[in-house]
Amino acid sequence: MNVISQNIKVSLSICIIALGMGEAHAAGDIEKGEKVFKKCMTCHKIGEGAKNAIGPVLTGVVGRKAATVPDYSYGKSMRQARETGLVWSEESLDGWLTNPKKYLRKILDTRKAKSKMKFKLKKQADRDNVIAYLKTFSVEIKKDAMKKDGMQTEATPGLAKPAMVVAATDICVENQSGKTLLFVAEAKGGERVVKTLKAAENLCVPQKMIDAGGTVGVFLDEDAMEGCSRLAKAGQPERLVAYEPFDNCTWAQ
Numbered sequence: 001m002n003v004i005s006q007n008i009k010v011s012l013s014i015c016i017i018a019l020g021m022g023e024a025h026a027a028g029d030i031e032k033g034e035k036v037f038k039k040c041m042t043c044h045k046i047g048e049g050a051k052n053a054i055g056p057v058l059t060g061v062v063g064r065k066a067a068t069v070p071d072y073s074y075g076k077s078m079r080q081a082r083e084t085g086l087v088w089s090e091e092s093l094d095g096w097l098t099n100p101k102k103y104l105r106k107i108l109d110t111r112k113a114k115s116k117m118k119f120k121l122k123k124q125a126d127r128d129n130v131i132a133y134l135k136t137f138s139v140e141i142k143k144d145a146m147k148k149d150g151m152q153t154e155a156t157p158g159l160a161k162p163a164m165v166v167a168a169t170d171i172c173v174e175n176q177s178g179k180t181l182l183f184v185a186e187a188k189g190g191e192r193v194v195k196t197l198k199a200a201e202n203l204c205v206p207q208k209m210i211d212a213g214g215t216v217g218v219f220l221d222e223d224a225m226e227g228c229s230r231l232a233k234a235g236q237p238e239r240l241v242a243y244e245p246f247d248n249c250t251w252a253q
């Protein structure tokens, strides 16, 4: 076990350097956030079976790329924002909810940007709380899509039967190697789970700060001197395809 803790310590410090110190946000209150969300419900649906309405479905929105809900007709500026690689994190959601139009103008660097969403959430506490509430809705990953694309999957909101259901805030690792191996998942901030996984099993550890990320690792067994480790993003499970020690493993993404 010592080797494992050492290995994780090393990767964790890399992790901290790599991810830096994101802008600090006060942790929101989920129950208060649910009340705030009533204002959003005029236009947005969330949770199991939710459909697009005036606005797109918000299930799994935290950690998702902007403007990617299927069959929703986004405005032009939102589609441009998607092309810039905008992902809905706590920070970007905070900016968006403060003033959607202003936010798009800022990130697209043009005074012409427009948003189909006119609604603004002026109070910081309301924004923090509603974001905390949004984070409680999980991202579902389509099993079919996973097979078809050779496991290069993207998380899709609220569709079909999921292979694994991952909270947008979880650090996860899935064993696709066909072998039984020892896995580790560690969230930034220290929480860690170590577990032996058979083929197709997975392991998750909750991550409180979505932008922080974590580490996952794999070893032959508890006595193994060397294994593989990898930085992981919350809500985006890492998938081991083949095991090879000395950090020569093959991962799906």
Ligand code: HEC
Residues within 6 Å of the ligand: 036, 037, 039, 040, 041, 042, 043, 044, 054, 055, 056, 058, 061, 065, 066, 067, 068, 069, 073, 074, 075, 076, 078, 088, 093, 096, 097, 114, 115, 116, 117, 118, 119, 121, 130
């Ligand atoms: C009056 C209707 C309306 C209200 C109220 C509203 N929205 Fe929206 N929302 C929209 C529309 C329309 C869009 C699509 C914007 C576009 O394409 O320009 C949108 C887009 C979004 C997106 C981007 C989604 C994606 O798939 O990229 C998020 C996130 C979002 N809204 C969150 C919220 C939250 C949280 C609230 C409540 C605090 C809220 N909205 C209230 C209409 C609304």
